[in-house]
Amino acid sequence: MILVGVLITLLMKALLFTFPNNHSPIFDFLVTILITIVIWEGNLHIDAWMNRHYPWLSRTKSRIALHLPTALLYSALTLFGILQIYNRMVCQLQTEHGAVMIASFLTGIVISVFLLTLEFTTHFFKEWKKSLVEMERYKTESAQAQLENLKNQINPHFLFNNLSVLSSLVYKDQDKAVDFIDQLAKVYRYVLENRNQELVMLHDEMKFLEAYMYLLQIRFDSHLQIQLSVDEHKLNMMLPPMSLQLLVENAIKHNEISGEKPLTISITTQEDELKICNTLQARLHPEPSSKTGLKNIQERYAYFTSREVQVDTSNQQFCVTLPLLPPL
Numbered sequence: 160m161i162l163v164g165v166l167i168t169l170l171m172k173a174l175l176f177t178f179p180n181n182h183s184p185i186f187d188f189l190v191t192i193l194i195t196i197v198i199w200e201g202n203l204h205i206d207a208w209m210n211r212h213y214p215w216l217s218r219t220k221s222r223i224a225l226h227l228p229t230a231l232l233y234s235a236l237t238l239f240g241i242l243q244i245y246n247r248m249v250c251q252l253q254t255e256h257g258a259v260m261i262a263s264f265l266t267g268i269v270i271s272v273f274l275l276t277l278e279f280t281t282h283f284f285k286e287w288k289k290s291l292v293e294m295e296r297y298k299t300e301s302a303q304a305q306l307e308n309l310k311n312q313i314n315p316h317f318l319f320n321n322l323s324v325l326s327s328l329v330y331k332d333q334d335k336a337v338d339f340i341d342q343l344a345k346v347y348r349y350v351l352e353n354r355n356q357e358l359v360m361l362h363d364e365m366k367f368l369e370a371y372m373y374l375l376q377i378r379f380d381s382h383l384q385i386q387l388s389v390d391e392h393k394l395n396m397m398l399p400p401m402s403l404q405l406l407v408e409n410a411i412k413h414n415e416i417s418g419e420k421p422l423t424i425s426i427t428t429q430e431d432e433l434k435i436c437n438t439l440q441a442r443l444h445p446e447p448s449s450k451t452g453l454k455n456i457q458e459r460y461a462y463f464t465s466r467e468v469q470v471d472t473s474n475q476q477f478c479v480t481l482p483l484l485p486p487l
Contacts, residue, residue: 161195161196194242197241198234198237198271201234201237202274202278206226206278206282209225214286215282215283223279227279230271231271231272234271235271238268238271297462300458317408320378321374321378324339324374325339325340325343328377338373339373339374342370342371342373342374343374349366349370350401353401354400357462358397358398358399359397359398360395360397361393362395364398364400364403365387367403367404368403368404368407368426371407372385372407375411379411382418383411383421383422384421384423385424385425385426386423387426387427388425388427388428389426389433396484396485396486397483397487398481398482398484402456402459402481403433403435405453405455406452406479407435409452410422410437413441414437414438414440414442415440415442415443420440422437422438422440423437428483431483432481432483433481434478434479434480435478435481436478437477439473453470456479456481460482468481
């Protein structure tokens with residue numbers, strides 16, 4: 160900023176042949192450096208405020224439309240104020256050298272516009288480059304998360320359990336065995352069709368959950384109770400695929416299910432959220448857990464919203480609240 164102030168002073172002296180010489184030239188350099196510092200620092204604060212309220216990438220047009228006039232107004236007022244002080248305390252620019260006053264003001268404005276344009280361009284491309292890096296990182300982590308998601312959700316244990324149920328149904332109730340195969344096919348079809356999707360409609364997720372619940376009801380009978388209360392007006396909202404299935408599977412995996420202790424799982428909507436709760440009845444011999452399922456959901460949500468996945472635990476219940484995202 161000091162160097163810019165010196166350069167501006169030299170430029171003014173080269174352009175204005177009638178520059179006043181009734182004072183020490185050091186004043187010219189000091190005043191110009193002061194103006195440069197005050198204008199630049201003030202614009203940095205304006206820029207920081209704009210970054211918080213009008214981000215470059217998401218609100219580019221609004222940012223330019225508001226930032227440019229604000230910065231120019233601040234620069235013009237600051238420049239005019241300091242020149243007035245200079246005019247009164249150092250030399251009479253206004254009365255004796257009006258051309259100097261006007262030329263100083265106009266030169267300062269032109270340089271301010273140039274510096275602001277340079278700042279805008281630098282910030283925009285910096286944010287753009289940052290977004291490209293974030294996008295590449297997201298693609299890599301998203302692919303890893305999807306792979307881990309498939310491993311955690313539709314795992315060999317799930318297939319083994321359902322094939323065991325199917326083998327017993329074949330001998331007991333062939334019609335029910337056919338229905339069981341149809342629902343199992345729907346589950347895997349949904350997984351294959353949505354494995355590359357980042358978000359799905361709640362309507363599709365609920366249809367998938369119905370097929371998944373059918374398999375669970377055959378396996379656990381009345382020992383597992385799943386209660387659904389989902390607002391139809393929320394069915395077009397979005398969430399990461401298979402989030403519900405993962406939370407239901409976690410509830411089954413970590414809790415005892417028996418005739419004496421039936422497990423109850425409730426899925427309800429409240430405003431723009433989906434709440435999944437289950438009764439807490441920990442197993443005497445819990446299954447090994449990688450503890451990545453819930454973290455997987457939280458990380459996927461972090462890419463689409465600042466709203467967090469909420470986890471609440473009490474003595475009787477374990478609840479997870481998923482934000483519902485607006486339709487694409």
